[in-house]
Amino acid sequence: MAHRILVGVPPKHHVLLSRDEIDGFTDLGYTCKPVSYGRNDSSAGKLNKLWGVVAKAFNIVKELYAFAPDILYLNSRFEPVGTTRDFITVLIIKLFYFRRVKIVIKTHGSDISILESRSFFYRNVVIPFLRKHVDAWFFLSSEEKELVRQYDPGLARKIFITANIVDPGRSVASVEFREKYALDENKFKILFVGRIVKEKGVFSLLRSIPMLSCREDCQVVFVGDGPDMEKLRKEAEALKVMKYVRFAGFIPDHECDHFYANADILAFPTFFNEGFPMALFKSVAAGLPVITTRIRAAKDHLTSPDNALWVEGESPESVASAIETLYNDHTLRKTMSANNRQIAMKFTRRQVCAGMHEVMMAI
Template sequence: MTKKILIGIPPKNHVNLALDEVKGLIDLGNNCQTIIYTRNKPFAGKINKLLGVLINAFALVNKLHSFKPEILYLNSRFERVGTSRDFITVLLIRLLYWKKLDIAIKTHGSDLRILTKKSFFFNSVLIPYLTKQVALWFFLSQEEKNNIAKLAPKFAEKIYVTGNIIDPKRSIKSKEFIEHHGLQNKCFKFFFAGRMVAEKGIFTILRAIPDFKYKKECIFIFAGNGEEFEVFKDEIKTLQLEEYVHLTDFLPDEECDHFYANVDALVFPTYFDEGFPMALFKSVACGLPVITTKTRAAIDYLKEPENCIWVNGKDPESVTKALNTIYENKKLRETMAENNLFLGQNFTRSKITEQMHLDFIKATTFN
């Protein structure tokens, strides 16, 4: 049973991820079209943010009238700002588009405090309304679904757990790539990719390096930028780590993805409210040894020592210990690489979108 689906995709971050889902759903026979659905600029004022949401919502309504899909599928986040945007958007759609339409939302990370803080608007208006109007919510970990089931059982009934599509073929081993980034004379390469904020564990990595026994034989590559990037650079100077750290700043996915095939291990001690962190699972699919934390989707799929070494994302000493273990134990690295390559086969385009397609049918057939 195929569907006619309008898919809201981001304009900048993780575009390939969204388009992979579109292609996978089309391969299954669905008729899909896309429209931009995005969060506002983080530093915009409240009025400008609201205006952006309204403009986006009216564009969606116009597209619905011209395309007339059976399902509207939006990529979003389950937290105060993202869910408020979803509420306004869905409300306007229901007011201005009267044809039968099932709505699905995929949340790329969540802040479940939205369900625990006392707020009349969220507790009595927003969450109940979306629970009624949205046919299914894709979350990226079983932990999120379990926690929501305790806090909002009705809402949890709409939740389906899925993964993200990972294509390791986008990561190509290349001497030229390493030379382009000036890393050809560096030995063992530890890699981090993501937004440069403390919750991603970036400062924990820096503070772990001074006590790392083999730092002179290694380089730590950080790909990304973010709100604390300048503070991060200052911390590198304060700790006198310039010779051990390589910064790329922001890179588009098309370039950043090649690092996964050209480094030796991922170090990702995040304590952010991750959903399905792409840096982590791209590393898995490319067969990298992994140092990370017990967060959400990581718990669903990874085991120690088969796939990773668990660390405390706020404890530099635990990261130092893991760095030493990974560097010293070649056999462990080889076992992790083999296991992670095998695990990565769970995130192919066909496997992820086939399950999503079945979930669409299950959630909308009797809706």
Template structure:
């Protein structure tokens, strides 16, 4: 038996990931439709954000009445803002949609301080309602699941861990790409992809370069933007490492993906991640990796088989790892081989079959 599934997807970020899941469920024989479901523009006022959430919820209710799915699958985040949006949305759906369906939420980020909030709104309304009415919670790491067990056993029993889909065919070695971005073939290229904010460890990458004695043989490519982008560029000037760095700013996902096959190693010392797409796209492309031992990273990666662990808040730790990785070609080759093998487990077929099995369990 196959199912009718309505899937809430983002309009901009990680659209490929969402559509990979849609295609995976369709390939298993399910009838799937999509609808935009996302966070509001952070620059909006609280009132305008609320109006946006309510408007989107009524659009979702309309689609549910027309399509009448067996299962509603929403991509969201488990933290105060995301959970408030989910709460308001599901309240409206319960009031205005009469057809029966099960609900699953996949969390692409979490902040478990929501369990500690003293506000009656969260303790008595938001969390109890969501825990009661959501049939499946998918999180991206075992660490998140174990944290949930400490706070709420009912939610823990509904919680499952799933990785994201990674399609390494989206990143191909290309001389034309190297030429387009003026990436030298006679230097070792370290790559960072992500938001330009302190939490991603970007500042400490910049600060680590003076501790890296082989820096003249390397370049550092930074892809992404963020609120602290200008501050990071200023730091590069202050520590006199501008000549080693290429700041490329925001690039569309399809363009960004090409860097994984056209650079030599990933440096990703983030302080807090669920399942970092930049990290696991690098794994699938067989890149050597420097990263921090957090959440999904520690679920799948081992040192030195797949990566070198660093303290993302220590520039000295990152600088030492840069030297160790650069100086050890045999280690890099081992990482490349192991990571290509590991990357195979993030295929669309494997992941979506596991997720469909959970959907089947709650519907039947």
């Protein structure tokens, strides 16, 4: 059994998730140590970003020598930027770390176009190098593995499907919370949580509001920030739906988690290259009825109408229809809520880490 894991923890996103995995591995008998790994400041220039990647890679080498782990486990994304970062990091490790260590990467979402690229750098350098030197790759949906298999069967053989840890105990319903964030007790609260970008379906949700016959009884709550926030606000004003909308902005994870227990449904019509979207599965764990798209991990774990109503991410009409259905059908909402709480048992710390442990033992 491997007893020591050096865990690459992102500096901003998925930090709590990484801490949960560290606790889970510790429960299984591993000794874990965190090290910073992940996205640099997005506003930095290309040279500063490159320097940040190199500096973090050498810091990982330093920690490898100090900790001497059996496994290096990195949280990343399988797409051009994230995969380039992984390539540089693994290359530096191979050049400067002279002890044996298994390398495992977990990808939080993917853009398979990297395997379609005609770029010599990706096709002949990056992907072959990582295929050779990464011992196991955790992806978050069977759809992603199948897409990889179509382009690179050798790489797909190193891919294993896992999930993210979801703790429903972190979401608590309270009058104080609803008052703090101006959540109307008398309204049907429709929640969106995530980056405010078109691909997350935010404009489809906003444009569905004028189509709702129940809109006077609804409050649509957008939690998050992103490059399309200002555009979303302006469109809300143009559509004259501001009185139905609440823009909460960016809320840190530990506080944001309480939104799930204080809403009536989640509307998450994403068509982004998600892996295992935490907003969706935190909602499931909190027993929220869900409106979402039939992609990636949602397709693996949820069915309609038992757990979710499927919509087209770029169709406000389909989003409006699904909202109307849930608003009018209390029995369906109640059934969905019970089913989703049951589904969430698959995403406990013990369940997720035990599955990853089996893979780590196999390599």
